[in-house]
Amino acid sequence: MNRQLLASLPDCFPDSYPLEQQLPIQLQPEQLPDRCLRSYGKAKAKQGDYLEAIASLSHLIDRHPDNAIDYNNRGLIYFQSGQLLKAIADYDKAIQLNPQLASAYNNRANYYAASGSLNQAICDYDRALDLNPSHVRAWINRGITWRDLGQYKQAMEDLEVASLFGQLQGNIYAEQGRTYHLWGDWNLAIADYRRALAQLPAYHELQGDFANNRLRLQVETWLQQLLGV
Secondary structure: OOHHHHHHOOOOOOOOOOOOOOOOOOOOHHHOOHHHHHHHHHHHHHOOOHHHHHHHHHHHHHHOOOOHHHHHHHHHHHHHOOOHHHHHHHHHHHHHHOOOOHHHHHHHHHHHHHOOOHHHHHHHHHHHHHHOOOOHHHHHHHHHHHHHOOOHHHHHHHHHHHHOOOOOHHHHHHHHHHHHHHHOOHHHHHHHHHHHHHHOOOHHHOOOOHHHHHHHHHHHHHHHHHHOO
């Protein structure tokens, strides 16, 4: 395990670990509390080190085999790393353990959408939003799926609802722009792409943030297509 990363995580050490000291060389996952393993797994996933992120969550699941959140989180990392069958197995297990876990339905819907089962995806996004109407990512994701189905008006309605919560504004502008782009309203698309780029972090702020890095690059590409650059 990365000792420097562990020392920087508040869930592992309430105060910054003294620089003049070193963590034990043989520090093992079994020695770390649950909250530390969760934070470590999240940090490694954000860095793109999926193997170690999955290992951390697997230790948690071994400790707590009935914890739906840990299955859901491990499923998300499997999905991000392209291991889709393992992802859907973990999402199904999370929902079996806790049928009220909105984020598991959202994540499983993402799997269905990526697999081309768009109507199944819509059903799971519906369930996620029934359980948690303020789940911003589910509103955004359902909007994207409506767009993929060619239902641009419904897509925009979901994205407009998502914007009411004041979160992920850069993502929402990006998806609104793409919807207008495909719908044929290029002026509105250009305006929303520019709003997205103004809201999304700049590249120098995105070290290790692969998702936002990829989104920013995609928005720039879409905008260049419309501007003919």
